[in-house]
Amino acid sequence: MSVIDTITSNEAIALEEKYGAHNYHPLPVVLERGEGVYVWDVEGKRYFDFLSAYSAVNQGHCHPRIVGAMNEQAQKLTLTSRAFYNDVLGQYEKYATSYFGFDKLLPMNTGAEAVETAIKICRKWAYEKKGIPEEKAQIIVCENNFHGRTTTIISFSNDEGARKNFGPYTPGFVKVAYDDLQALEETLKENKNVAGFLVEPIQGEAGVYTPADDYMLKAKELCNKYDVLFIADEIQTGIARTGALLAVCGSCSCEGHCERQETYSRPDILILGKALSGGAYPVSAVLADNAIMNVIKPGQHGSTFGGNPVAGKVAMAALEVVKDEHLAQNARKLGELFRAEMNKYIENSGIVHLVRGRGLLNAIVINDTEDSSTAWDICMALKEHGLLAKPTHGNIIRFAPPLVMTKDKLLQCVQIITRTLKDFE
Template sequence: MMETINSSKQAIELEDKYGAHNYHPLPVVLSRGEGVHLWDVEGKRYYDFLSAYSAVNQGHCHPRIKNALIEQAGTLTLTSRAFYNDVLGPFEKYITAYFGFDKVLPMNTGAEGVETAIKIARKWGYEKKGIVEGQAKIVVAENNFHGRTSTIISFSSDANARKNFGPYMPGFVRIPYNDIDALKSALEDDTVVAFLVEPIQGEAGVYTPAEDYLKKVAEACKSKNVLFIADEIQTGIARTGSLLAVCGNCTCEGHCERQSTYIKPDILILGKAISGGFYPVSAVLTDNPIMDVIKPGTHGSTFGGNPLGAKIAMTALEVVRDEKLAQNARRLGKLFRDRMQILVDKYRILKLVRGKGLLNAVVVNDSPDSSTAWDMCLKLAENGLLAKPTHGNIIRFAPPLVMTEEQLHDCCDIIEKVVKQFDNR
């Protein structure tokens, strides 16, 4: 019989006893969500400033997406790709038009999306670029986070993700992030098929590159017939104040292929908020000359492209467009960074603030080995705001994009209250 949870202590003890210890959560047990708010088992309300790592950009339990899920769940959820279904085609047409590509290959999780892009790039390299099979290399950035599968950790620089999981897959070259000269040097190798990069390194601490970095990346890759792969699993779907981080400063409601600020990657990887937090959906988009290397039997997933996920994703993207979430993220993001900069200037416990749109981070003026950022997040939770540290002394702040200006200022007041307490220690 399924156990009923009556307290946070009970839930934490159950997870600790029966679950693998592969996460270190804040000691908060959540049971309900709506919009920008979450409630714990005891009924305390919190502002969500993590958004499930940007998976719930549309807010928790958005009613339009929920209704789409309910309707499709009562009609047809899964057929496998052994047969056609009447939702996948419309989804494929919708999302390719939305982002301006010829083809899409739908999967489930973000890591599957990255794995899919790697396979496509390698196959393209052998069949279209003429590289000898088994020799293809993919260039990646230091401090990347693209997932934790065996392939992906092979090119991770995170010791926790890598240690004791080898042997590692060859064929990857790491270079410094935001270093165009390092990329150009790596591209001199004729066996390089692709450069895989996050437009903003979220997990690493919300590192934003130079304004012209992505433009130069696209130009360098094109000059060497190398695929530019943008991992927008976390930065996409309006999070950074535009539909995609590669859109630059554009806030158009659909794809912005004709906008001068848009840098179109050869392969685009999406996940997380593409389904508004209701169901795991990821997608790899590219144009015909690249996607045509995929033939029956070369790649797939039982759940990839299922009608339930497809219907949810279409509705989630409609919400982003109809509610102008990119525009809201841009406006509120500037307000947030302005408020945080005041705190950085005022309190010595804070070192700097950085980010774009509503993907931001504050760097605590303490060692990455200290517990200060963690302790601050515990105190923020006590005051009704949920955030999480990354890399020791960095706190990431990424609320749902449906947040209002009044709510944002309320949250900034909470953050200042906590910062002030730590600054006086």
């Protein structure tokens, strides 16, 4: 047996501390194995996973259909680059565009890459189709957004931890308040060079900040009115997480998988990642119709790994699982149950004053300041009780279990959470 097979938690953490860049602050748990809603650490302790790799593992850890598709393709052909065709990419593009209702897909690997891709497409469309003077295009973004950490993206971030000492920053972005239609329209009215509006249907990293039910729909109507592209970043919220295939569905009655795209605020550009692969492989994508996507010509954008055959097979399997196992409907039903149970607790709580979210993307707001350690301490206690979650913005704890969660298991988790919170009252 090799040394790595017998490593302890303390040894694994020490190795990362010594040899890895310190760009994360993980909870001190070293995971070795996962299955469904569970993960196990190297000492064999089992935990409920209530983060799902930031909603990448919607289909559950190591789903056999997804892993099977990955293994089968990996033994045949892993990478050709886009210098040649491969026999999987076209099948994947056809499947995914039909699944989400768009003409074309541009394949990438990570969420931040997909956001950068959408920005490039939007700008090129602005110059070649809308007629905005070159170098003048503006993209509206929302305050407290999170779209990644590349240089361009942090240029329009409010997160000083991600921004400070990484300048100079990329120009061309205008910030407006989130969930504020008046602020959006005023900016659209005042600036004739706006090319697009980039928005998260729910601001996950900002604390699962959930806008009004009609915000997405009315924002899309404003974009139509001012001939601006509506760009939905569904990297974290998409693919059934919020109780619908896409979070821009909001509270529509589609039962999780829209067949009539006009029933929701259909984006002009859709950005996907994370659960597009079920967490098994880095897969992201940008989808749009021909009138937009066709501005990209050979040599103007690409990726060596984007569109590789393993990614295509994995993504198709991941999307099939979502549909076949009715994960959107399950997320909607269990999300309502989770918030109802937490609200019962909150009625008599001094430590928690709010639960919010949609589907199985939820958060509780701890009754303490953002610079306090209370939320972190609660997450450490939850770990000891067999449930893994992580704070965001200091006093907020996000809860996002895999969508293969069952009612009985969810109620067990609610008991763990409420029992832990009582210790902090």
